[in-house]
Amino acid sequence: SQLAEENSWALSVHEGESVTVNCSYKTSITALQWYRQKSGKGPAQLILIRSNEREKRNGRLRATLDTSSQSSSLSITATRCEDTAVYFCASGTQVVGQLTFGRGTRLQVYA
Amino acid sequence: GGIITQTPKFLIGQEGQKLTLKCQQNFNHDTMYWYRQDSGKGLRLIYYSITENDLQKGDLSEGYDASREKKSSFSLTVTSAQKNEMAVFLCASSISDWGGDGQLYFGEGSKLTVL
Numbered sequence: 001s002q003l004a005e006e007n008s009w010a011l012s013v014h015e016g017e018s019v020t021v022n023c024s025y026k027t028s029i030t031a032l033q034w035y036r037q038k039s040g041k042g043p044a045q046l047i048l049i050r051s052n053e054r055e056k057r058n059g060r061l062r063a064t065l066d067t068s069s070q071s072s073s074l075s076i077t078a079t080r081c082e083d084t085a086v087y088f089c090a091s092g093t094q095v096v097g098q099l100t101f102g103r104g105t106r107l108q109v110y111a
Numbered sequence: 112g113g114i115i116t117q118t119p120k121f122l123i124g125q126e127g128q129k130l131t132l133k134c135q136q137n138f139n140h141d142t143m144y145w146y147r148q149d150s151g152k153g154l155r156l157i158y159y160s161i162t163e164n165d166l167q168k169g170d171l172s173e174g175y176d177a178s179r180e181k182k183s184s185f186s187l188t189v190t191s192a193q194k195n196e197m198a199v200f201l202c203a204s205s206i207s208d209w210g211g212d213g214q215l216y217f218g219e220g221s222k223l224t225v226l
Binding site for chain 2: 033042090092096097104
């Protein structure tokens, strides 16, 4: 069963627009991570937000975490074509090997 | 910085064949992982290893063997390839002091096709 899940299969926006990817998870976590995977590449971490944090920023990226609703969001502002990728959330506990990935949201940014 | 190298990038085999994927990392990380990625199903953990010669099963270990003979390398063997396991296999590594907030560093993946 999926212990972390993004809420949209695919999103598309035009360059310059903002977009938000949402994620829900099912267990008590230590941290929630967001990864991006471009075509033909492995996933790369974008942001890590710990369970005692509510918001984290990294340039044009902003992640939020709501432990009461067990949900997280990743917002991208001023999108660029190179933001086209699959975005995964991953929920983690203190146990090695328990980082659980969602199915991913495919984002297409059009020029 | 470091890098994770997976070989081969593309692997084609026959149904029932034993196939091996290799992974090398130069991060000097203790922990390494093998994930399987199927379209629409995210990443699922097959095996991980917290140190040389250690092996831990993930949710998807049936039908696979793994080997960690050196700190820098981690191999995955498909014991009897089946057509329904065509997928991309991703190797990753992380620090050993996990605490739930460690970052995984991934290779570019090995795509398996079974004829």
